Amino acid sequence: MRGWYAVFQKELLNFFASPIAYAVIGSFLLIAGFFFWANVTFMSLISLQASNAPMLMQRINLTDVVVRPLIQNMSVILLFVIPLLTMRLFAEEKKVGTIELLLTYPVTDSGVIMGKFSAATLLLLIMLLGTGPFLILLTGLGIPDPGPIIGGYLGLFLMGAAFISLGMFFSSLTENQIVAAAFSFGAALLFWVLNWTGTFASETLAAILRQLSILEHLETFNKGILSLSDITFFLLFIAFFLFLTSRSLETNRWRG
């Protein structure tokens, strides 16, 4: 991983020296903020309606009405915005030709990949931390259950990192950033909805596809359960696409 820190710093600088980081983080927080406002408004509305029915009132809580839907909505927003973060990581360097210089510095391929991956992941973390004030505001209404919040955010982070590794791989395949973004979004969406095939695929195939589906593994996090198999799924997903990116760089060298 020699040289990863140099690449990490450069990528981070690139995100913030250009409008990319501000545009992506800003859009994410704006849409997440909208959903938060909508969820809280909905909760106050149904609380008002249920104020005369104590049985119903017991079933209305912050976690189910605000936190879980918010985390689910944020996961969908990430599906859209992460390809915008990853599309330029390699495609731009290939188009401009800086990849040739970068790969002739005493920096290993894994250093380059991890530098770029960690910079994009830090941006993801900043994005998620940016929603922290929503949760602080929520304490004004009551104390939400910490389990689904911690689990949900960990799930969002792992899912986001998985999308970053996927996006980086597609960015390494092309010089065109739009093509990289389109493929990243398409592939991420496919992994998202794989478990929908359960209704019509054969039992074995449906079981396999369910295991590969991101949504399937995200569900347990949203319930506040930290399952080793789900964490392992995301870590393996990340490692697999980082490995494919390194193979893609190697292929580029042979073609270079």
Next chain:
Amino acid sequence: MIEVEGLTKYYGRLAAVKDVNFRVESGDIVGFLGPNGAGKTTTMRILTCYSPASSGEARILDMDVRTHSMEIRSKIGYVPENVPQYMWMRVRGYLEFVARAKGIPGARRASEIDRVARSTGIDKVMGRLIQALSKGYRQRVGLAQALIGDPPILILDEPTIGLDPKQIREIRELIKGFARDRTVILSTHILPEVSQICDRVIIINKGTIVAEDSPSNLTKSHRKSSRSRIVARGPVDEVRSALAGVRGVLSVEPRGEPGDDKVTFVVDADTNIDVRSDLSRTVVGKGWDLLELAPVDVSLEDVFIDLVTEEADEVPVMDHEGGKEAAL
């Protein structure tokens, strides 16, 4: 020291470089010449450990590029063609990134950056965005990044391409300055540049090396005849036939438009005979005025065109013969 043996690189079925052999001694400045697509950039990419060869060996400072990639990369300063750079970076930020990537320790980084900035003359533009710099300054920044870490070997791919004559001269002077205590390989299309900077020339065409020597030896060895330029005042046809009659003269070709009775000829003669005195005697003896008589040197450009054209000429002959064999 750089040693290349049997280097071959295929892109699919196309051999970009085919069985290339050469050696560059420490401290040499070698010019790498060849037409577009000859294999110069491919060879340089193999030497800089960017792209692996299909077969053959390349050793730099006695280390194989395949097995000692990291060590070699830290000993090489590379300026690729068109000097790709991060346009959104400021010059100092860019050089800091390069210094960090090259593993220069934090304590030495600032002084190293200042050193290369001074030596390439970019110390006044360190705070500017690279995209705001002129092409000449970008080229200097490209050289500066290559010089970070004080590498003993510099590999420069077309370092003066796209620059104006003043910038070309400035960059050439910079390269000459850096080359004093380094081994340099530079590819270029500007042939006088090679004569001015390089100790040796390697001419590559269609992936194979067609000549390798010092610029002066190359021009000497390719001098098939001694050439003189003669300007006289007299009737064109008569002067021409008189010159053609001089012993040792192989050909007399008129040059330019005749005017005021002035005629100009380029005379090719046998290299073993100095025909200049006979030429002057002939012109003066006939009562014409001899206005100018000067030897014309074979330029590196002539050698280059000669070698590249020879190769091109040979191919159709082989194809033709091959075609005949096939027809038989």
